[in-house]
Amino acid sequence: MxxxxxxxxxxxxxxxxxxxxxxxxxxxxxxxxxxxxxxxxxxxxxxxxxxxxxxxxxxxxxxxxxxxxxxxxxxxxxxxxxxxxxxxxxxxxxxxxxxxxxxxxITRPIGQRVMRRVLASFVPNSALFTPTMRLGQHVRRLLPKKLRDKVPARQRMLEWPTTTHARKMLMLAGCVQPSMMPNVNIATARVLDALGIQTIVAPEAGCCGAIRLHLGYTDEALDDIRANIDAWWPYVEQGAEAIVMNASGCGSTVMEYAHLLRDDPAYAAKAQRIVELTRDIAQILPDFEEPLIALTRRRAVHTVAFHPPCTLQHGQQIRGKVEHLLEALDIEVRLPADSHLCCGSAGTYSLTQPALSYTLRNQKLEKLNALEPQMIVSANVGCISHLQSGTSMPVAHWIELVEHMLSA
CATH class of the missing domain: 1.10.1060.10 (Alpha-helical ferredoxin)
Structure with missing residues (x-):
């Protein structure tokens, strides 16, 4: 062209x-x-x-x-x-x-400008988002359905592992996941702990930058990215093996850091190093397949439907790893028809384009439920929350299932 x-x-x-x-x-x-x-x-x-x-x-x-x-x-x-x-x-x-x-x-209509500004200011800011989500979970039953759909039920939190290991990996906790689904991060840390790896969360690391980036607040998104690099860099210099991602949307964005900061002389080289270290948990655990098989045992859930998020299969080009690992752990994994198509979550898309988003969600759930699984698993907090709002079937991150299988 x-x-x-x-x-x-x-x-x-x-x-x-x-x-x-x-x-x-x-x-x-x-x-x-x-x-x-x-x-x-x-x-x-x-x-x-x-x-x-x-x-x-x-x-x-x-x-x-x-x-x-x-x-x-x-x-x-x-x-x-x-x-x-x-x-x-x-x-x-x-x-x-x-x-x-x-x-x-183009000047957007006032309603759109206000919504997008609020989303860009509120969602990536855990100091604001976390207490609001906690309040929403406390009164969840009283909320109207449209709002209740955005507030997942509060999880009974697992315990964070406290063992010190020589091997260490950083993990991005994220901006919304710690309050919406804290057990995803804890389960990740517990699985790595069982494999002899200590998980470190840099306290100053926050939003990956995706929310503001996709809403058009590019400069603010780049500030988020630089803040994360600054937060991680001391641990990188100390020899952290990897930066673990368990939200594929975040991982997909972090993998773009070098590109986004390619013209920033102060951060370009650091951003490239961050990209080289970044791994989705689905890329890390296959190297530990045999130890995991020895550490886990089959539980009540043995048949799952897997929804591979777009940010995993298209953004990061990671395909088949989750399915293979779960099957190695004696879990039957069923993929829905058109598994390459989006569930409609797409970050803030369900708020800015609700009609299209919920149509896609309902289509995805119809195909997932047709598989007659015991539960649905995915790999991104947004997809999990979006799908759970439309079905009574349990929806969780696949790493939570692996953690549940760890022998006591």
Missing amino acids: QTNLADFMRNTPDGEEADAILRKCVHCGFCTATCPTYQLLGDELDGPRGRIYLIKQLVEGAPATRSTQTHLDRCLTCRSCETTCPSGVQYGRLVEIGRKITEEK
Whole structure:
């Protein structure tokens, strides 16, 4: 696809990147077959190919319109199209450039501006989010259903392991997971502890940056990213083996740190080192398959349906590892039809695009429930919460199941 960048994009990092990505696209349309919003709406402009044309027009100087912004807003950034694309088009990066242009040139309606500002200020701030979530969980039964859907029931917390080990790994606790689903982090630490690895959480590390980044607050997102690097760096220098991610959405964003800070001379090299150390827990545990088999025993749950989050299978390109590990532990894993499609969670998408989000959730749950599992497992806090709000079947992180299987 040939491009002719407008003056405001020429010789800029975003312009050069957009030009390189656009030139890879051969507008074959394979991406439309795996795009959730195109499948729902049937509109070319609500599929990757159509959105690519819209972004091409933007970078070539066409006026940004509210219509263009709406079509870009509807994108889940699930990146299923990237997995499908035979030409290697990095659509996820391209759509962020398109969104940045429209945010700069289009004034949103007041309601949208307020909602997005509140989300960007509140959700990544654990000092605000945690007490609010605790209050919501306390009065959960009294909340209207739409709000109750966003407040998972409070977990009875496991105990954090206290044994000191020579082997140490950092873990990103996240901004919402400690209050919404604290046992995901604790279960991760307990499994690693059983394998002789100590889990360290840097107290100053916070949101991975994804929330603000995808809402268009790029500068604030980069500040989040730099703060995390600063928080982790002393432990990196002390020899931490890895930075463990158990929320695939966070992991997918952290894996982009080097790209996001590529033009920052103070952080570019550090960001690259962070990316090199970052591993999803699904990448770490397969190396310990035999010890895990010896440490675990089969419990009441022996058949699960697995929903692989988009940020795991498309963002990080991690496929099959969770299924293989659980099957090695004598758990039957069933994948739903169209397991490559998004559940509709997508960070704050369920708040900014509720109709599309809940339609996708219901479709996903229909396919998951059809498998007749004992429970549903996934690998991202947003997906787990979103799916749980639509079914009476238990939904949990797969690492919680592994922890439950540890022999007492």
